[in-house]
Amino acid sequence: MTPSIEATTIYRLRPGWRLQWEPAQQRHVLLYPEGMVQLNESAGAVLTLLDGERNVAMLVAELQRRFPEATTLEEDVREFLLDAANQGWIRHD
16 A cells, blocks of 8 residues: 655655755756765756645645646655655655
8 A cells, every 4th residue: 555645744855965956967966975866857846845844735736836737746746755755855744
């Protein structure tokens, strides 16, 4: 059974991890003590909004405002958050 991503859950980056824009690569990267993860545009858009204050519903609403043409946005965001949590990039309180 796949764990669900609750609309009221607030995610943040894992302690010791940092998101930054890399001008040379023209993309966001996720830095951690052992290395770096290069992110695609969608992952960067989601992770930049993880501020420890927005819950999943607010995150999806903001992304829908920014990308109104995205038809499966909520499903994609929930899938990404689950994957990012499973990989240890993010956590929730």
